[in-house]
Amino acid sequence: MALFRFKDRKTEELAAHINDHAKKMDEKELFSFAPYDPNAGERGGYSGYSYWRSTLRAFRKNAVAMFFLLVIVATLLFTFVEPLLPYEKEPNTIYYSEQVQLDLFTRQPKLDENGNPIVKVDLSRDIKPGKEYWFGTNAIGQDLWSQIWEGTRNSLFIGFAVACVDALLGILVGVLWGYVRKLDFFFTELYNVFDNVPQTLIVVIISYILRPGMGTMIFAMCLTSWLATARFVRNQVVIIRDRDYNLASRCLGTPPWRIMVKNLLPYLVSIITMRMALAIPAAISNEVFITYIGLGVPLETPTLGTLVEAGRKVMSSASLRYQLFFPVVVLAVITISFYVVGNAFADAADPKNHVN
Amino acid sequence: MAKYIGKRLLRSLLTLLIIITIVFSLLRLMPIEGYFENFEKLSTAQINVGLRQLGLKDPLPVQMINFWKGVFKGDWGVSHKYRVGAPVLDIIAEKVPVSMKMGLAALGIALLLGLPLGILMARSTRTRFKIGDKLGTVFVVIIEGIPAAIYHLLIQFYGSKLPGFDMFFHADRPLTWILPIFSLALGNIAYYAMWLRRYMVDENNKDYVRLARAKGVSGGRIFSSHVFRNAIVPLAQFIPTSVILTLMGSLYVESLYSIPGMGGLLVQAIQRQDNTLVQALVLIYAAISILGLLVGDIFMALLDPRIALGKKEGDR
Numbered sequence: 001m002a003l004f005r006f007k008d009r010k011t012e013e014l015a016a017h018i019n020d021h022a023k024k025m026d027e028k029e030l031f032s033f034a035p036y037d038p039n040a041g042e043r044g045g046y047s048g049y050s051y052w053r054s055t056l057r058a059f060r061k062n063a064v065a066m067f068f069l070l071v072i073v074a075t076l077l078f079t080f081v082e083p084l085l086p087y088e089k090e091p092n093t094i095y096y097s098e099q100v101q102l103d104l105f106t107r108q109p110k111l112d113e114n115g116n117p118i119v120k121v122d123l124s125r126d127i128k129p130g131k132e133y134w135f136g137t138n139a140i141g142q143d144l145w146s147q148i149w150e151g152t153r154n155s156l157f158i159g160f161a162v163a164c165v166d167a168l169l170g171i172l173v174g175v176l177w178g179y180v181r182k183l184d185f186f187f188t189e190l191y192n193v194f195d196n197v198p199q200t201l202i203v204v205i206i207s208y209i210l211r212p213g214m215g216t217m218i219f220a221m222c223l224t225s226w227l228a229t230a231r232f233v234r235n236q237v238v239i240i241r242d243r244d245y246n247l248a249s250r251c252l253g254t255p256p257w258r259i260m261v262k263n264l265l266p267y268l269v270s271i272i273t274m275r276m277a278l279a280i281p282a283a284i285s286n287e288v289f290i291t292y293i294g295l296g297v298p299l300e301t302p303t304l305g306t307l308v309e310a311g312r313k314v315m316s317s318a319s320l321r322y323q324l325f326f327p328v329v330v331l332a333v334i335t336i337s338f339y340v341v342g343n344a345f346a347d348a349a350d351p352k353n354h355v356n
Numbered sequence: 357m358a359k360y361i362g363k364r365l366l367r368s369l370l371t372l373l374i375i376i377t378i379v380f381s382l383l384r385l386m387p388i389e390g391y392f393e394n395f396e397k398l399s400t401a402q403i404n405v406g407l408r409q410l411g412l413k414d415p416l417p418v419q420m421i422n423f424w425k426g427v428f429k430g431d432w433g434v435s436h437k438y439r440v441g442a443p444v445l446d447i448i449a450e451k452v453p454v455s456m457k458m459g460l461a462a463l464g465i466a467l468l469l470g471l472p473l474g475i476l477m478a479r480s481t482r483t484r485f486k487i488g489d490k491l492g493t494v495f496v497v498i499i500e501g502i503p504a505a506i507y508h509l510l511i512q513f514y515g516s517k518l519p520g521f522d523m524f525f526h527a528d529r530p531l532t533w534i535l536p537i538f539s540l541a542l543g544n545i546a547y548y549a550m551w552l553r554r555y556m557v558d559e560n561n562k563d564y565v566r567l568a569r570a571k572g573v574s575g576g577r578i579f580s581s582h583v584f585r586n587a588i589v590p591l592a593q594f595i596p597t598s599v600i601l602t603l604m605g606s607l608y609v610e611s612l613y614s615i616p617g618m619g620g621l622l623v624q625a626i627q628r629q630d631n632t633l634v635q636a637l638v639l640i641y642a643a644i645s646i647l648g649l650l651v652g653d654i655f656m657a658l659l660d661p662r663i664a665l666g667k668k669e670g671d672r
C-alpha cells in the first residue's frame with residue numbers, strides 16, 4: 001500500500017511540476033487539437049500534381065482501353081437512339097404478311113359471304129437475316145434487330161442499377177465494418193450467415209412474393225451482391241486504417257467521419273470504380289444465368305438473357321442458329337468492353353503508375 | 357493453433373444454426389400450393405392432413421428442434437417431392453461422386469495448365485516483345501470477360517460436332533466426359549493464370565529480388581525460391597476450398613450436359629419446394645464453405661511461416 005502511495009505522491013509531484021512549467025510556457029508551445037485548416041495544406045511543397053488529371057492521362061495512353069471505352073459509349077448511345085430512327089420496327093410487335101387466296105380455276109380472289117376477299121395471315125416466323133429484317137425474326141415473328149437493342153438497353157439498365165446499389169451499400173457498410181472495431185465481429189458473423197444463404201433461394205422466393213419483372217430482378221440481385229463489395233472494401237480499410245497518416249490524424253483530433261471521408265475514401269476510389277465497372281458485366285451474365293434456370297423477366301421485356309435463352313432453344317437446327325449468335329455477339333462485346341475498361345482504369349488510377 | 361481451430365469451429369456451429377434458421381423461415385414463406393400435385397381439387401381438410409404429414413403444422417421452433425435432433429441422429433428427413441419417400445441423404449450420396457469426379461478432374465487440369473500459363477506470362481513480361489504475356493492476356497480477358505454461360509454453350513455446340521463426342525453426358529462413354537470437364541476447367545485456368553502472373557510480377561519488382569538479381573543469383577534459383585514461392589501462397593489458400601467445393605458441382609454445366617450431379621439438385625429442390633432436401637443441401641453447402649475457409653487459412657499458415665493464426669482475432 002505504501003508503495004502505491006509513494007508512486008501516487010511521485011506522480012502528483014511530477015504533475016505539479018509540469019503544470020508549473022507549463023504555466024511559464026507560451027500558449028503556442030502547448031499541445032492542442034489541430035482544427036481543420038485548408039491553408040495548412042498549402043504550406044507543404046505543392047507540386048501541381050492532380051490525381052484525377054494524372055489518372056485520365058494514364059488512361060488515355062492505353063489505346064486498347066480507349067477503343068473499348070468508345071465501344072461502350074457508342075453502344076450506350078445507340079440503344080437510346082435506335083428506337084427514334086425512322087422505319088424502325090417495334091421490338092414486341094409480331095409481324096405477319098397477308099396473302100389473298102386465289103381460286104384455283106378462275107384465278108380470282110376467293111370471296112367470303114360478305115363479298116370480301118379471304119386473307120390468309122402468315123406469321124413472319126424464323127425469317128433469315130435480310131433486307132427487311134436485318135437480324136431476322138424469332139420463332140413468333142418479332143424483329144430480332146430491334147429486340148436486341150431493346151434487350152441491350154434493359155440489360156445495361158439492370159447492370160447499372162445493380163452496380164449503383166452495390167457501390168452505395170457496399171461502401172457504406174464496408175467502411176463502417178472496417179473502421180469501427182466494435183462492429184467488426186458483428187458484421188463478420190452477419191457476412192458469414194448471409195453469404196451462405198443460396199442466391200437462387202432468394203431469387204426464387206422474391207419472384208414468388210413479388211411480380212416477376214425488371215424491378216424484382218434488380219432487387220433480388222442487389223440483395224446479395226453488395227455483400228462481396230462490402231467485404232472487399234472492409235479488407236482495404238483494415239489495411240490502411242492504421243497507417244501512420246491516419247494515426248497522426250486521430251492524434252490531432254480529427255473527427256472519425258472526416259477521417260473516413262477524406263483519408264480513407266479517396267484511397268478506395270480506384271478500387272471502387274474498378275469493382276463497379278466489373279459489377280455491370282457480372283450483373284448482365286448473372287441475368288443470363290437466372291433466365292436459364294427459368295426465373296428471368298417476363299418475355300415482353302426482352303433482355304440479353306431472355307434472347308440468349310430463346311436462341312439456345314433453337315440451337316440444334318442449323319438454319320435458326322443466327323437467333324443465338326446475334327445476341328451472344330452483342331453480349332460478349334459489351335461484357336468484354338466493360339471488363340477491359342474496368343481493369344485499365346484500375347491500373348490508371350493506381351498512383352504508382354502516375355510516375356513516368 | 358489447436359485452440360484457435362477449436363474456437364473457430366465452435367463459432368462456425370453458431371453460424372450454421374443461424375443460417376438454417378433463416379433458410380427455414382424463408383422456406384415457410386413459399387406458397388403452400390407447391391406442396392401438392394393437385395391443389396385445386398383438394399378440400400381444406402385434406403390440405404390440413406397433408407400439411408400435418410409434412411410436419412408443417414407445428415410451430416416453427418418445434419420444427420427447427422425436430423430437424424436438429426434428426427441431423428445429429430443421422431436422419432435428415434425424407435424427400436417429399438423430388439423422389440417421394442427417399443431419404444435425403446441417400447439422394448445426396450448418389451449425386452456427390454458424379455460431381456466430385458468431374459470437379460476434381462477439372463481442377464487438376466486447371467492447375468496443370470493454369471499455373472504454367474501464369475508462369476509463362478510472368479516470365480514473358482521480362483522479355484523484349486512480351487508476346488507470351490500479350491497472348492495470355494487476350495485469352496484471360498476473353499474467358500473472364502465473356503459470361504461463362506455463353507462460352508459453355510459454344511463449347512457444347514462446336515465440341516459436340518467432333519467424332520465420338522456428344523451433346524450429352526453418358527456415364528459409360530468416357531469421351532463424352534471431356535467436354536464438360538474442359539468447360540469446367542476453362543474458367544479456372546484463366547483465373548489461376550491471371551492471379552499467378554499478377555503476384556509474380558509484383559514479386560519480381562520487389563527490392564530484394566532486384567538485389568538478388570544484381571548480385572548474380574541464377575535466374576532459376578530466384579524463380580523457384582523467391583518469386584514463385586511467395587507468389588503461390590495467396591493462391592494456395594483457394595486450392596483446398598476449391599477441392600471441397602467440387603462436392604457441390606456446377607449448376608450450369610451439369611444441366612447443359614444433363615449430368616446427374618449435385619449442381620442442379622438445389623435449384624430443382626427449391627423450385628419443387630422439397631423443403632427437407634433444400635434444408636439438407638443448404639446445411640451441407642454452408643458447412644462446406646465454412647470448412648473450406650478454415651482449411652484454406654491453415655494451409656496458408658503452413659506454407660508461409662510469417663502468418664500466425666490466432667493472433668489476429670476476428671480477422672481472417
